[in-house]
Amino acid sequence: xxxxxxxxxxxxxxxxKSSSFGAKAWAAELLAEDEARPKETKWAMVxxxxxxxxxxxxxxxxxxxxxxxxxxxxxVVLKEKVGTFPNVTKINTPRPCMQCDQPAxxxxxxxxxxxxxxxxxxxxxxxRCIGCRYCMVACPYGARxxxxxxxxxxxxxxxxxYQTNEYGVEKGERKKKAPVGIVRKCHFCxxxxxxxxxxxxxxxxxxxxRYIGDLNNPDSIVSKLVHSGRAVRLKENMATEPRVYYLx
Amino acid sequence: MPSKTIAQNxxxxxKSNRVIWYGFLLVLMLVGVYxxxxxxxxxxxxxxxxxxxxxxxxxxxxxxFVGLSAGAFLLSSLIFVFGxxxxxxxxxxxxxxxxxxxxxxxMFISLDLGRMEKFWHSLVYFNPFSVLSYEVRFYxxxxxxxxxxxxxxxxxxxxxxxxxNDLKGKIAKICSLGSTDLxxxxxxxxxxxxxxxxxxxxxxxxxxxxGGTGALFAVVKAQHYWNSAIFPVIFVxxxxxxxxxxxxxxxxxxxxxxxxxxxxxxxxxLAGLMIGFxxxxxxxxxxxxxxxxxxLDHHALDTLxxxxxxxFSLISFWLGQTFIGAVVPIFLYFxxxxxxxxxxxxxxxxxxxxxxxxxxxVVPPLLIPQLGGLTGGYYFPSSVEWMTSVGVIxxxxxxxxxxxxxxxxxxxxxxxxIGGGVKDNG
Ligand code: SF4
Ligand code: SF4
Numbered sequence: 001x002x003x004x005x006x007x008x009x010x011x012x013x014x015x016x017k018s019s020s021f022g023a024k025a026w027a028a029e030l031l032a033e034d035e036a037r038p039k040e041t042k043w044a045m046v047x048x049x050x051x052x053x054x055x056x057x058x059x060x061x062x063x064x065x066x067x068x069x070x071x072x073x074x075x076v077v078l079k080e081k082v083g084t085f086p087n088v089t090k091i092n093t094p095r096p097c098m099q100c101d102q103p104a105x106x107x108x109x110x111x112x113x114x115x116x117x118x119x120x121x122x123x124x125x126x127x128r129c130i131g132c133r134y135c136m137v138a139c140p141y142g143a144r145x146x147x148x149x150x151x152x153x154x155x156x157x158x159x160x161x162y163q164t165n166e167y168g169v170e171k172g173e174r175k176k177k178a179p180v181g182i183v184r185k186c187h188f189c190x191x192x193x194x195x196x197x198x199x200x201x202x203x204x205x206x207x208x209x210r211y212i213g214d215l216n217n218p219d220s221i222v223s224k225l226v227h228s229g230r231a232v233r234l235k236e237n238m239a240t241e242p243r244v245y246y247l248x
Numbered sequence: 249m250p251s252k253t254i255a256q257n258x259x260x261x262x263k264s265n266r267v268i269w270y271g272f273l274l275v276l277m278l279v280g281v282y283x284x285x286x287x288x289x290x291x292x293x294x295x296x297x298x299x300x301x302x303x304x305x306x307x308x309x310x311x312x313f314v315g316l317s318a319g320a321f322l323l324s325s326l327i328f329v330f331g332x333x334x335x336x337x338x339x340x341x342x343x344x345x346x347x348x349x350x351x352x353x354x355m356f357i358s359l360d361l362g363r364m365e366k367f368w369h370s371l372v373y374f375n376p377f378s379v380l381s382y383e384v385r386f387y388x389x390x391x392x393x394x395x396x397x398x399x400x401x402x403x404x405x406x407x408x409x410x411x412x413n414d415l416k417g418k419i420a421k422i423c424s425l426g427s428t429d430l431x432x433x434x435x436x437x438x439x440x441x442x443x444x445x446x447x448x449x450x451x452x453x454x455x456x457x458x459g460g461t462g463a464l465f466a467v468v469k470a471q472h473y474w475n476s477a478i479f480p481v482i483f484v485x486x487x488x489x490x491x492x493x494x495x496x497x498x499x500x501x502x503x504x505x506x507x508x509x510x511x512x513x514x515x516x517x518l519a520g521l522m523i524g525f526x527x528x529x530x531x532x533x534x535x536x537x538x539x540x541x542x543x544l545d546h547h548a549l550d551t552l553x554x555x556x557x558x559x560f561s562l563i564s565f566w567l568g569q570t571f572i573g574a575v576v577p578i579f580l581y582f583x584x585x586x587x588x589x590x591x592x593x594x595x596x597x598x599x600x601x602x603x604x605x606x607x608x609x610v611v612p613p614l615l616i617p618q619l620g621g622l623t624g625g626y627y628f629p630s631s632v633e634w635m636t637s638v639g640v641i642x643x644x645x646x647x648x649x650x651x652x653x654x655x656x657x658x659x660x661x662x663x664x665x666i667g668g669g670v671k672d673n674g
Contacts, residue, residue, distance in 0.1 A: 080621045095619065112374075131361050134464075141618055
């Protein structure tokens with residue numbers, strides 16, 4: 001992949017050199033700028049399905065970390081039995097938001113409340129979203145949830161008194177305002193990444209099945225795993241280009 | 249003498265009927281207000297929507313009314329653009345119905361928004377890649393065109409009415425917007441503009457408003473059942489079906505209530521149009537099912553299974569969409585074409601049947617989970633969803649009844665040949 005990038009650049013440079021439009025100086029400047037810029041971190045997640053034991057720890061820790069209300073579960077572990085008796089196995093597939101590079105949800109949002117950040121994460125602007133739920137029907141992974149305004153106040157005293165600072169924004173008490181009445185989803189615990197911490201699911205995973213890292217850095221563990229030949233993505237035919245990879 | 253008593257009888261009948269009718273609408277609206285208060289207080293938790301089935305009755309009614317509007321408008325353009333004078337009696341009514349349907353559609357979609365109070369975001373923020381973003385703007389443009397057209401088509405009659413001293417006169421005065429020009433030239437100018445606006449309106453209605461609403465669904469690749477290019481076309485054709493049916497219904501009922509003469513030839517011809525559209529619609533829908541079935545995509549197959557054999561399929565597909573919405577009206581048309589009442593019943597059935605069609609578009613695909621292992625959905629509208637829907641529809645009927653009794657919806661004299669030809673009859 002890196003090699004490909006270099007090749008692409010050379011051909012671009014050749015193109016500029018050979019161009020007879022007298023824009024050489026400008027082109028050279030442009031290329032220099034391009035190369036000088038440090039590559040930004042672009043997050044990706046790798047989940048090793050061989051290591052996942054289906055314990056649901058990720059689901060629970062995600063709930064605790066993001067204090068998601070009833071009915072909103074950024075992460076679930078899909079458990080499917082495959083095969084016929086006696087040749088049956090169970091496949092556990094943890095499903096966060098795929099942070100797609102071509103997100104179907106972002107495409108349809110009428111107000112640009114859903115957008116792609118430079119770091120690869122697909123974010124929702126809680127104050128802009130109007131709650132039309134178009135993105136929910138468009139997401140091929142069922143990764144989006146509507147916040148109906150329910151809470152755990154019955155089971156957990158003080159649930160409403162504090163909300164997680166998702167996307168690094170302080171939210172204060174849980175009242176009738178957004179995120180109630182809008183759509184929510186996993187954001188790779190962006191607020192934790194900002195502090196230099198791993199997402200809650202990665203940190204707590206019992207089987208150590210989850211990895212988070214920078215796919216722009218060819219030496220990162222996720223890059224190596226992604227290029228290991230074991231990596232697959234869900235519903236590749238959807239052209240969403242997910243940033244969550246599974247190791248078969 | 250006897251003729252006078254009959255006339256008196258009719259007026260008293262109409263008067264008492266009017267009380268009953270407005271009383272009925274009031275009840276509907278009170279139910280709606282109660283539902284609305286629940287909706288506003290508790291938010292979408294008052295619905296039976298879930299994260300699995302995020303769209304339901306309100307979205308179905310929204311596309312239903314957008315469809316009625318587009319259908320009614322396209323019918324009006326037959327008169328104002330293509331000069332089909334045989335339908336001229338329903339020209340203004342068609343425009344009025346188109347405007348009011350759009351109002352209802354917008355009410356339904358506002359009800360559906362998780363954050364109603366932020367609806368204005370959809371006008372301020374624009375996503376050039378979102379079909380919905382364009383839709384919102386098309387709706388606005390379309391309604392403006394409709395209102396201008398209705399004004400132009402009624403202008404002279406409004407001016408004439410403004411001379412009266414009662415409420416009708418006062419309202420006519422306001423609605424005429426200060427115009428007093430009753431000259432022939434001004435009438436010709438009106439007709440010219442009607443033709444121009446209608447011509448602009450046709451592509452907007454077909455591709456922007458209703459085809460676009462179909463595209464809203466058709467572009468969603470994740471929902472295999474919606475994701476076909478034939479979908480927007482079906483939307484437009486079924487809009488024509490429902491729009492024509494609505495106008496037949498309104499026209500006949502109004503003539504009956506007002507004691508007017510039902511123009512049987514026109515009704516028959518309209519019913520013919522409706523049945524023609526309906527048959528094309530059924531054919532296209534068959535292709536839609538065929539495409540889904542041939543894809544062998546499990547999501548599409550499961551959708552079909554739910555559509556034809558799911559929990560509510562007996563009511564919504566077999567009874568609503570097929571029997572009430574298609575079989576009986578087609579039968580009535582071919583068997584009892586001579587009876588206005590039969591045609592009226594057929595049209596009313598189609599108006600109801602298309603509601604089922606809209607539900608069958610929105611709900612079934614959403615019941616199927618996107619990934620194996622996710623929980624599937626279940627949906628039946630909650631009492632609040634029903635109550636608000638009933639209320640909104642009641643409100644729409646009220647607006648309609650008031651408009652037709654106050655505005656000059658009926659022609660005082662037949663429209664002249666468009667383009668300024670000679671008047672050929674009385
Ligand atoms: S998984 Fe769904 S919600 Fe997440 S980015 Fe992709 S399309 Fe959007
Ligand atoms: S629900 Fe919010 S994020 Fe989703 S499409 Fe509508 S406005 Fe955008």
